[in-house]
Amino acid sequence: xxxxxxxxxxxxxxxxxxxxxxxxHNPPPSPPPHPLTPPPRxxxxxxxxxxxxxxxxxxxxxxxxxxxxxxxxxxxxxxxxLNLRNSRSARLSxxxxxxxxxxxxxxxxxxxxxxxxxxxxxxxxxGNILEALREGLEEEMERDPRVCVMGEDVxxxxxxxxxxxxxxxxxxxxxVLDTPIAENSFTGMAIGAAxxxxxPIVEGMNMGFLLLAFNQISNNCGMLHYTSGGQFKIPIVxxxxxGVGRQLGAEHSQRLESYFQSIPGIQMVACSTPYxxxxxxxxxxxxxxxxxxxxxxxxxxxxxxxxxxxxxLNLEEAEMVRPGEHVTILTYSRMRYHVMQAAKTLVNxxxxxxxxxxxSLKPFDLYTIGxxxxxxxxxxxxxxxxxxxxxxxxxxxxxxxxxxxxxxxxIVCLSSQDVPTPYAGTLEEWTVVQPAxxxxxxxxxxx
Amino acid sequence: xxxLTHRTTAFQKTLxxxxxxxxxxxxxxxxxxxxxxxxxxxxxxxxRSVETTPQELLTFYRDMALMRRMEIAADSLYKxxxxxxxxxxxxxxxxxxxxxxxxxxxxxxxxxxxxxEGEGRFDALYKKEGGFYGGHGIVGAQVxxxxxxAFAQKYSKDENVTFAMYGDGAANQGQLFEALNMAALWDxxxxxxxxxxxxxxxxxxxxxxKSPAYYKRxxxxxxxxxxxxxxxxxxxxxxxxxxxxxxNGPIILEMDTYRYHGHSMxxxxxxxxxxxxxxxxxxxxxxxxxxxxxxxxxxxxTEKELxxxxxxxxxxxxxxxxxxxxxxxxxxxELFTNVYVKGYGVELNKSLLELDLTNLSRFSVEQSLVLFxxxxxxxxxxxxxxxxxxxxxxxxRAVLP
Numbered sequence: 001x002x003x004x005x006x007x008x009x010x011x012x013x014x015x016x017x018x019x020x021x022x023x024x025h026n027p028p029p030s031p032p033p034h035p036l037t038p039p040p041r042x043x044x045x046x047x048x049x050x051x052x053x054x055x056x057x058x059x060x061x062x063x064x065x066x067x068x069x070x071x072x073x074x075x076x077x078x079x080x081x082l083n084l085r086n087s088r089s090a091r092l093s094x095x096x097x098x099x100x101x102x103x104x105x106x107x108x109x110x111x112x113x114x115x116x117x118x119x120x121x122x123x124x125x126x127g128n129i130l131e132a133l134r135e136g137l138e139e140e141m142e143r144d145p146r147v148c149v150m151g152e153d154v155x156x157x158x159x160x161x162x163x164x165x166x167x168x169x170x171x172x173x174x175x176v177l178d179t180p181i182a183e184n185s186f187t188g189m190a191i192g193a194a195x196x197x198x199x200p201i202v203e204g205m206n207m208g209f210l211l212l213a214f215n216q217i218s219n220n221c222g223m224l225h226y227t228s229g230g231q232f233k234i235p236i237v238x239x240x241x242x243g244v245g246r247q248l249g250a251e252h253s254q255r256l257e258s259y260f261q262s263i264p265g266i267q268m269v270a271c272s273t274p275y276x277x278x279x280x281x282x283x284x285x286x287x288x289x290x291x292x293x294x295x296x297x298x299x300x301x302x303x304x305x306x307x308x309x310x311x312x313l314n315l316e317e318a319e320m321v322r323p324g325e326h327v328t329i330l331t332y333s334r335m336r337y338h339v340m341q342a343a344k345t346l347v348n349x350x351x352x353x354x355x356x357x358x359x360s361l362k363p364f365d366l367y368t369i370g371x372x373x374x375x376x377x378x379x380x381x382x383x384x385x386x387x388x389x390x391x392x393x394x395x396x397x398x399x400x401x402x403x404x405x406x407x408x409x410x411i412v413c414l415s416s417q418d419v420p421t422p423y424a425g426t427l428e429e430w431t432v433v434q435p436a437x438x439x440x441x442x443x444x445x446x447x
Numbered sequence: 448x449x450x451l452t453h454r455t456t457a458f459q460k461t462l463x464x465x466x467x468x469x470x471x472x473x474x475x476x477x478x479x480x481x482x483x484x485x486x487x488x489x490x491x492x493x494x495r496s497v498e499t500t501p502q503e504l505l506t507f508y509r510d511m512a513l514m515r516r517m518e519i520a521a522d523s524l525y526k527x528x529x530x531x532x533x534x535x536x537x538x539x540x541x542x543x544x545x546x547x548x549x550x551x552x553x554x555x556x557x558x559x560x561x562x563x564e565g566e567g568r569f570d571a572l573y574k575k576e577g578g579f580y581g582g583h584g585i586v587g588a589q590v591x592x593x594x595x596x597a598f599a600q601k602y603s604k605d606e607n608v609t610f611a612m613y614g615d616g617a618a619n620q621g622q623l624f625e626a627l628n629m630a631a632l633w634d635x636x637x638x639x640x641x642x643x644x645x646x647x648x649x650x651x652x653x654x655x656x657k658s659p660a661y662y663k664r665x666x667x668x669x670x671x672x673x674x675x676x677x678x679x680x681x682x683x684x685x686x687x688x689x690x691x692x693x694x695n696g697p698i699i700l701e702m703d704t705y706r707y708h709g710h711s712m713x714x715x716x717x718x719x720x721x722x723x724x725x726x727x728x729x730x731x732x733x734x735x736x737x738x739x740x741x742x743x744x745x746x747x748x749t750e751k752e753l754x755x756x757x758x759x760x761x762x763x764x765x766x767x768x769x770x771x772x773x774x775x776x777x778x779x780x781e782l783f784t785n786v787y788v789k790g791y792g793v794e795l796n797k798s799l800l801e802l803d804l805t806n807l808s809r810f811s812v813e814q815s816l817v818l819f820x821x822x823x824x825x826x827x828x829x830x831x832x833x834x835x836x837x838x839x840x841x842x843x844r845a846v847l848p
Contacts, residue, residue: 185625192595
């Protein structure tokens with residue numbers, strides 16, 4: 001499989017979306033996932049390294065992606081970073097593609113192609129999702145003067161969740177634009193600006209407010225590239241926090257991914273860790289397609305080590321959180337953590353769940369998911385969307401259509417209840433899927 | 448639709464100019480008075496006298512005749528079911544398009560409503576190089592887009608403006624006021640043009656709007672009411688608006704115009720207004736007639752020459768129709784083109800074998816040989832890896848090598 005890598009790279013010059021874009025900087029320090037999954041498609045240099053390595057008979061280390069939140073010391077040793085998931089030991093495998101670990105560990109300062117703004121060693125290796133998003137945003141704004149942010153309170157206030165803190169003083173009011181409370185029209189404005197070549201990022205203070213802009217997102221954002229015969233690109237990023245928080249009430253606890261998923265022409269991604277938040281933010285900004293980036297209110301303070309090197313993740317790729325054998329659990333955003341909690345319990349009970357964070361909500365990464373289904377033959381989908389017409393419903397349909405022969409049991413889809421999210425804490429807990437329910441579902445399925 | 452045609456008739460302009468040069472016209476400017484003075488809100492109106500040249504007069508005549516001819520042709524094409532969907536005709540309102548074009552450059556952006564909804568290929572209804580950002584189907588949604596275009600112009604500091612056009616029906620949309628607020632707040636070079644033909648589909652303006660003085664609705668934003676049937680008034684107003692927008696921010700232009708046809712082809716146009724009204728306007732205010740009278744009074748062309756121009760225009764339209772009829776309908780494979788940018792998704796399946804091998808030069812000879820010897824396997828692998836998969840992809844390969 002490694003042989004194909006350079007040829008895949010050759011696609012990148014016909015520049016598809018970020019999936020095949022050559023990553024001229026060092027590849028994501030995160031190593032590839034479990035050997036049975038394909039090499040990460042996001043970085044060309046990753047593949048080159050592999051090719052060279054194999055031809056010169058170097059050892060290829062496949063380090064589990066999750067232990068890649070490492071801190072690179074100057075002497076080349078690695079320290080495993082904060083790890084919220086099970087860690088696996090390094091494995092030798094010719095299938096997997098090595099990252100440029102070997103070169104990377106040489107020195108943090110003198111890597112070719114790394115855009116370090118200054119050469120001083122990184123001061124904040126540990127960051128939360130907020131900081132990861134901000135870093136990603138800032139790096140992209142630095143890199144491309146056409147990138148601008150629009151939203152309510154993003155400028156002088158620093159962002160309602162502080163994602164854009166400090167950016168207005170650095171880049172000015174026009175690049176970090178404080179808009180009035182008029183979602184429909186400022187989203188429309190962003191789309192109009194994008195038609196001329198600017199790359200705006202629209203921040204919805206809460207995803208739910210973007211329902212006011214549904215017309216613009218669906219009719220203009222999604223369709224203009226198609227209806228204009230390719231003349232106009234809409235390289236816009238629409239982002240904001242959504243999801244069920246802590247007693248925020250029904251209107252402020254909305255999950256819009258299910259409403260937007262049918263719109264042709266847009267891409268949707270959901271981030272869940274600081275690592276993928278930054279990578280996906282950067283990928284979304286660089287993508288020439290409109291991308292909706294779903295963040296979660298409760299995950300903003302989640303801390304993790306963020307690599308210092310610049311990296312961009314693949315917008316259409318799922319993340320293997322924990323490889324396993326017995327059952328595939330597909331999840332995204334906050335439910336990932338509920339699933340991992342349940343996974344701990346399941347492991348103690350003797351099960352071996354494979355957890356995949358699907359990340360890309362439109363389109364689904366059916367390749368990774370398919371491989372997993374073929375291995376485990378059982379699927380549980382855990383999501384925060386409503387049951388009716390949710391992401392899980394589409395995913396169930398997709399998997400059934402494509403991998404029906406590989407399934408030993410019907411797909412189990414655990415979603416939120418079809419109710420407006422209650423304000424009362426206990427009721428709110430019952431609307432979303434809890435780890436105990438996940439454990440019960442897996443046990444039931446694997447019987 | 449007619450507005451677009453107008454934007455692409457640069458060629459025709461030179462042609463008509465060539466024809467007219469045989470007549471040894473003086474290039475001395477002519478001063479024309481607009482039909483009525485401008486009514487202004489929060490601003491000093493421009494003067495009624497407009498400078499023009501004989502060349503321009505004849506060009507206006509030709510362009511408007513072309514537009515009128517196109518609308519009539521569209522009418523008959525729709526009735527013979529060659530144009531489908533909704534067809535909104537623009538005859539009667541030609542002066543707005545022609546006057547506006549005369550006042551601006553290709554770098555200024557225009558965005559408007561009205562389009563052939565339901566047509567297969569929309570390429571022709573957007574033209575990026577000409578700065579025409581399209582006819583949009585959802586009423587009023589193009590105005591925030593227009594303010595976005597103006598924002599981008601301000602951001603990039605190019606001294607151009609955006610004309611965001613809408614009708615009297617759309618003037619009651621909230622997003623218009625939101626966009627206007629933002630445009631005024633940030634001094635965006637946006638000119639909002641309300642083409643007031645007094646009917647929002649079947650609803651007369653007095654039944655839809657408490658205040659039909661659309662040019663005053665901006666409140667703190669200055670406005671100008673213009674006779675939209677007089678191409679020179681439109682030209683003067685647009686020039687004036689452009690200067691204003693570049694210095695002071697948004698301005699509203701209300702073009703007082705009229706449409707002879709109904710809102711769309713299924714609307715006879717007579718259930719909510721009398722035929723006398725329509726013919727009355729046609730006799731008194733028709734834009735083409737007005738120009739014709741000016742041309743004849745200034746002795747720039749004879750009746751016969753003007754008739755010849757009309758015939759020529761008719762022939763041109765007929766040729767275009769013939770060409771359009773001959774053009775093939777889109778291939779089913781084109782269903783998925785341009786859903787996403789740069790061949791994302793489905794097109795990947797087709798272009799599997801169009802590998803760009805130039806990058807292979809990066810590798811050493813041995814590596815390349817290894818690659819080429821495994822090319823069959825490789826392509827198979829690529830096939831499976833790059834076929835990607837999603838609920839909305841066309842094809843799915845679920846087989847690993």
